[in-house]
Amino acid sequence: MSYSEEFIDFIATIKGEAGICGDISKRAVAHCIMNRIGFGEWAQHTSIMGYLKNDFDALTDETDAVRQVRLEMKSNKISKSTQHIIDLVSPIYNRQEEDFTNGIVLYWSPKAQAQLHKDKPKIYKYPPAFVNSETEKVEIKGTENDDMSWHRYKGTSRFYLQFVDKSASPLVNSRVSVGYKKTKVVPTLSNLLTNSQGKIRSILVKGGWGARITVDGKPVVDNNQKPVLLIADGKNHSAVLVVANGISGIKSQTDIHTQQPTPSQKPEPVKLENKASVEQNAKVSKSNDQQKNVNFSIKVIDSENKPIPNFSYFLKYKNAEKKHRVGANGIENSLKALSGEEITFLISGLDSKQEIIRFTAHEGMGEKTIKLNLHTFNILFRHKDTKKPITNLNLIQKYRNQIKQKKTDGNGKITVSAMPGFELNYKLRDERNLLTIKVDKNKSLRVIDVDSSAIEQASKNIKTGTKVVEIAQSKRQVPSSKHKQPVDKPVETHDSTPKRDENTAVSKDGHPKMVVNDSREVEFTVLTYDVKTNQLFNGGSYIVEYKGTKRSHVSGANGLGKKIHKGVINESIRIIVLESNKEKIIFDGKIENSMATINLKIQKAEVAKVEGVSVLFSGVNEEWRRNIVSEKTKKILAFLAKEAGMNKIYITSTIRTAESQANAMYSQNIRYTAPGEEVKRVRDECKAKNMRKEQTISKMVEKIIELQKQNKKVSKHCVSTEQYNKVNVVDIGLNSNGFGTNSHLNAQGKKFKQACKDAKLNGIISGFISGDEPGEGAMHIEITQ
Known part of the structure; x- marks a missing residue:
């Protein structure tokens, strides 16, 4: 199994910083790393790699623990202690575990710092400079015996956001971006997709900062057309933004609670039977050894924050519903659940129960306040x-x-x-x-x-x-x-209120009857496991038959071995895998709400090392653009070449900078996706003004960078190094490899094309566009790492 450089360094940092500490401290360090994404002085970073190597001493100094983890994970010979950390913090890395640290972004080791200060007082201050009037110490239960002091910025708030329209229906699959007055574009908080409940992941905001929201490209404003600001005040808030698109633009109303938020308000977690996915690269514990019994109480309050006495409600826990009732003080005590388990709070409705909120049980949660909003x-x-x-x-x-x-x-x-x-x-x-x-x-x-x-x-x-x-x-x-x-x-x-979508039908005996059609679109998850090792892996190939159409899919798009699909409730669906080139139906049923994860055991496609084939570069002059291509990619390209009867293969394009992308587009007239067409319009406007080539390319580069900040890809080649390390994208030029032309592939070109199509079907490569497609001049290949 291969891991991304980012995930390897994430694990190495935690082991290097907290290897001798308890599990809660290890998890707290993981949350500290993830809390910095899009926060305060780290807002401009595109990933955790932007600050890991500079801000965390273990990684900066490349300690023995860091080097050992890197060696283990790159060779896939992982020790028990490293595997334990992977299992422990994978849900945090994959944002499946909500932050329990109350927003820490800083920490230090008092005893270790004191010794360093004694040895090198000019380099190591005691206490560190960040221990000042702008920060405050956070006590984290369970870390008292570790040499750790946890800190957050004063006034920090975490916001749990939900977006609905005027009819209170969730905005599903809307693109939400969060920015600030000075940092208008926050790369890691751009184009966040709302889930089926209209929610995005929680946002941590520095004290005094005001987060500005954009939905589907338009700013969220109030009735006076002023931006709605979510201002951090030291408390955690739940906010429902009512968004309406109309002639007057987007208007919003906020309903902000002062209750203590819980992990329930994060995007819906995927329930996994054995393993949970982590970005593209993590393995997760198969057991619940880390789960502990959590005692908590529920308090129900009205829209004026007053307790509601003797109120009846339901809790859904482990797919079972049970009726509950608060006392005269609005509180029910002595509730128990396992840490990490999701709980749903429901009340009675007209034709189905009303889901008010979901939350996840966690240690120290105490009293959970449920507010019934108007x-x-x-x-x-x-x-x-x-x-x-x-x-x-x-x-x-x-x-x-x-x-x-x-x-x-x-x-x-x-x-x-x-x-x-x-x-x-x-x-x-x-x-x-x-x-x-x-x-x-x-x-x-x-x-x-x-x-x-x-x-x-x-x-x-x-x-x-x-x-x-x-x-x-x-x-x-x-x-x-x-x-x-x-x-x-x-x-x-x-x-006579309709029950969801009602249609009148005729029963078998000829009498009219009312049929309720729940036509909501929901998400469901497919995970692919290697049938030999029972480990999640990327590139697992399978077929989804939906509404009479069969389509091939490859896992890994949404995490390790994971792909998320969408479909309409009650629509029939089949999940099919190929065994010995014969179709085998793994799932045959209807799409349901809260549908269980579909686990596929698939023969992982292995590519043996190929002898006698040289993988070379042509036209890729910069050394760093050659070095970024992984050994895995080279091995697969050699395999494809051998399948096509070739003894050498030339890579003609890898990752591209904005400048190289602009140069490539300057004289091309091929059709691009929408972002690429925007760049072409800039090019054409400059040419119409008789601007020099250098000036035109400069304007094109500006546009490409502007689009990148909006998370819009002009080309799959033109991405960050972090993104490229997850999915290598290469071009195999037609001319350089003797494949013929775009309008006429020769015999060699046709053999290579077929080899690529077979490889995609078998999950060896994750993407392929043939060089004889309109506007193409190369075989375009994508390989998930």
Whole structure:
């Protein structure tokens, strides 16, 4: 198994810095490293590699522990102690474990620092310079016996963000970017995709800084068209941003809680049966040895932060739901769960339970506060017989013992804000009861059909001064006056709110029936394991049959051996692997919400070392562009060449700088993706102005860099070194390798093309574009490392 340089250095740093410490300290160091991404003075770095080698002494000095880890992981001969660290911190690296350190980004070893200061006082200060008025010490339970002192910047806040539209529906797969006044573009916080709940990963913000949000390329602003700022104030916040695209731009409303956030508000973690994926390169423990019993309590508060007494709710834990109830103080104590397990808080709804929040149990979590925010929705009142809106209908609304007058508008609607799970009661003006509904945050519109004659009678009663009193069946008596008239028959109403997507169908016996179609799109995960070693690996090839179409896929796009797919609930799907060139169906069923991970045991394609084939470079003049191509890539290219009957193969392009990409595009007229076409437009505009080549290329470079800051790739070759180390991209030129031309591949070119297609099918290479595709001049090959 191969590991990326970044992950190797991540593990080496933790072992070098905290190898002799306990597990909690090792995890705290891992969180410290990850907390710096996009934070404060580290905001401009594109990855943790930007500060690992300069900021952490173990890696800077290349201690024995660091060198040992590098040797072990590169040779794949990993010791138990190193494997233990990999298992321990992989979820942190892959952002599956939420930060428990309260935002530490600094630490030091007091005893070790004291000795260093004694030996070299000019180099090592005691305490370090960062221990000052701007930082504060953080106590982390379980690290008391280690020589570690943990620190964070004062005023640091962590924000848990969710994005919804005006109907409270989550914004799914929207691109969210976070920036600041001075650092407008934060590379690691750009183009974050919202998940199925409209959430992105939590954001750590330095004290006093104001995070500015952009959704799908447009800034989030308030009603005065000013940017919405998430300002760090030392507390952790949960914020729901209501985003509406319209003529006036994007407007937002924020609902920020002061509750202590928990790991539940991170993007939905993938539940794995045996292993969890880590970026592209980590192996994770197969057991729950690190899990501990966590005791905690739940406090339920209303939108005004007041406890809600005797409130009933449900907890979903390990796929089982159980009903719970808080006491008179709004708290339920003595709850238990295993650390790291996800818990879902639910309440009753109209046709399904309402999910309020998900969180992950962790040590020291104490009291978990659940806030029931106001849900704003419309109620449409219609005539029961004609289904036409009832306009200007006067109503009496009762909510939490408060009485309010309401009146339907010209569309027969009223707008209500109330907490999910609570009841709203409505009466006509003559005080006859209409109905009571329970607030369901999954419903943006409730439809109530009312008997028209009751409305007419209410109007008459009001005019004549007759007050109607409803009394129970067992207590009926003859009214004592004409102004007190008991009603024998209650007002007929019907809650006609659709249950998700409703369609009328006909059953087998010919009777009409209502069919509920849940047409939401959800994500599901496929993991590929080597059938021999039972280890996750990249490049596993499989087929997904969905909506009648079969498509080949290769694992590794979303982490080690991992690929995330999307599909519509209740749609049929098949997952197929090839065994001895025959299709074998591994999964045959329907897509479900919270679908279990699909694990595939696949024969890992092995490429033996090839003798008698030279891998050479042509036109790649810079040494660093040649050296960045991995030995694994060279071995695979030699294999492809031998399969095509060649004894040498020329690589004509590897990684490209913005300058080399601009030079390559200056005289080309091939079709690019949208970012590349933007660069071409800059080129064409410069040429139209008769600008010199140097000036034109300079303008093109500026555009390429601008697009890179927006995380937009002009070319798969034009990426950072960190990205290239994860996926090598090379071109094998047609002319240099004697493959013929774009319009006509010769026999040699056709053999190499077929070898590449077979290699992609077998998971040896992860991407391939043939040189005879329109606009291509080379065989384009991508190899996941």
